[in-house]
Amino acid sequence: MxxxxxxxxxxxxxxxxxxxxxxxxxxxxxxxxxxxxxxxxxxxxxxxxxxxxxxxxxxxxxxxxxxxxxxxxxxxxxxxxxxxxxxxxxxxxxxxxxxxxxxxxxxxxxxxxxxxxxxxxxxxxxxxxxxxxxxxxxxxxxxxxxxxxxPDAVTDRQAAVLEPAAVALHALRRSGLMAGQSVAVVGAGPIGLLLVQFAAVAGARRIVVSDVSEARLARARALGATETVNSMSGHLPTQAQGVDMAYEAVGVQAALEDAIHSVRKGGKVILVGLFGAPARIDAFDLVNREVEIIPSCGYRHVYPDLIGMIAGGVIxxxxxxxxxxxxxxxxxxxxxxxxxxxxxxxxxxxx
Incomplete structure (x- = not known):
């Protein structure tokens, strides 16, 4: 063969x-x-x-x-x-x-x-x-x-991006995001930008995106981000101004730290990026602020809903x-x- x-x-x-x-x-x-x-x-x-x-x-x-x-x-x-x-x-x-x-x-x-x-x-x-x-x-x-x-309403070009969209939708569902909440997305690559779209559709009132590329940040704003931060020169919100949940969509130590620091007390950090090396966390900080870590692996039972959302023009x-x-x-x-x-x-x- x-x-x-x-x-x-x-x-x-x-x-x-x-x-x-x-x-x-x-x-x-x-x-x-x-x-x-x-x-x-x-x-x-x-x-x-x-x-x-x-x-x-x-x-x-x-x-x-x-x-x-x-x-x-x-x-x-x-x-x-x-x-x-x-x-x-x-x-x-x-x-x-x-x-x-x-x-x-x-x-x-x-x-x-x-x-x-x-x-x-x-x-x-x-x-x-x-x-x-x-x-x-x-x-x-x-x-x-x-x-x-x-269905005919879904193009080949859209269908070719269903797989990363499924990763993003599964992560969103794992997080339990509700309308009116605030989110940070660390990394404006394919998964991060798709998370921005889904968060906007879910009714997030504030979507803050960080990346090192101004072109990607511009794309994030076009897809629904309310604020963007170039991580080479700026910082995500922290502590009292922190968001309800942050999606780490890069898979590197610095991005993980940014995501953890960006959430409020009692917030959630969703791990979507694939880390190529063991990551370090400040367990004392997580316990002290009662921050929840939620890993998200691939996807399950999302393709039919996702196809329907695309066919219906939702995303x-x-x-x-x-x-x-x-x-x-x-x-x-x-x-x-x-x-x-x-x-x-x-x-x-x-x-």
Whole structure:
């Protein structure tokens, strides 16, 4: 299934850090319960960039993932959408010709977390495009449970950003944000900007966003932020002027400290960013101010609601897309350009 030839499926394949190759791969046969998609759009995620720059982090090397059966080299891409080309066996409601969004979380269906319905916490959890072959290719093969049918009112461009939007919506639900409350969003990357949109829709009266990029802060204001702070020269509100809750959407120590310091006594800090190193916290401060720490992992049971919100015009996650590149040029025009500081937020690769 992983052999190469000159007439196969064009794919972006991770072999090692700084070694992503655009190559053609043999079209795999379907197993029962699997679906073949023609990929229409695939986003480059921060996780993809981590793997490209200094991986492996999540990509299995040597030992295959227990559900996908895949180890590196692996086709990247977990933020994607497409059209159903082929199915095999019982694939539920999935039919050939449907446009679908991909919810790329692997799940076993039998562990305690899966049986509770918390499939994002599955003991064998993984993501297509990291722990198995993904959608940065002309075609993708996936288990049918990952697919959600799209109405005509949701565009391919919007559907390609459903995955990071799902991360943001799950975090918002974990936080319990209510209308009239105040929030801080630390980091105006894709997840941070989507959190701004959701917080505005939820009725937050004050949305303060911090980042080092003036262009991203301007985008945050356009999406609903009431205040912005360049963290190179300014500071978020603290203590008595602190917000009800803060979302850490960067995954670095300084951002975590900013988030914790920005909340009032009795406030909440929601951890959304993925930390590449152990983080430190001042436990005395958390206890003394009774600050609640809430981690948010991936998403569960949000895709149907999210698709409905987009179709109804409530939110448009594609507003964070800043550039589109061809799949053939995704290394040079995508990964390499994102590896240096610039104002890009979300880049889509199109086969």
């Amino acid at each position: 992983d052999r190469l030839n000159d007439t196969g499926i064009l794919s972006a394949v991770w072999y090692a850090a700084k070694d992503v190759r655009i190559e053609r791969r043999v079209r795999p046969a379907l197993e029962p319960g699997q679906v073949r998609l023609r990929v229409t759009c695939c986003g480059i995620c921060g996780s993809d960039m981590h793997e490209y720059l200094n991986g492996p982090h999540a990509i299995p090397v040597g030992t295959p993932h227990p559900i996908s059966g895949v180890a590196a080299p692996v086709v990247l891409g977990h933020e994607f959408t497409g059209e159903v080309l082929e199915t095999k066996g019982d694939c539920g409601a999935v039919k050939i010709g449907q446009r679908v969004a991909v919810e790329p979380e692997y799940r076993c269906g039998t562990c305690p977390a899966c049986l509770r319905g918390d499939y994002n916490l599955c003991e064998k959890m993984g993501f297509a495009g990291l722990m198995g072959h993904g959608g940065m290719a002309e075609e993708a093969v996936l288990p049918h449970y990952m697919l959600h049918t799209l 448009d996650p594609s507003l964070i897309v800043t550039r589109q590149v061809s799949l053939a040029d995704v290394v040079t025009d995508g990964f390499e350009r994102l590896a240096v500081p610039n104002d890009d937020v979300k880049v889509l690769a199109v086969p």
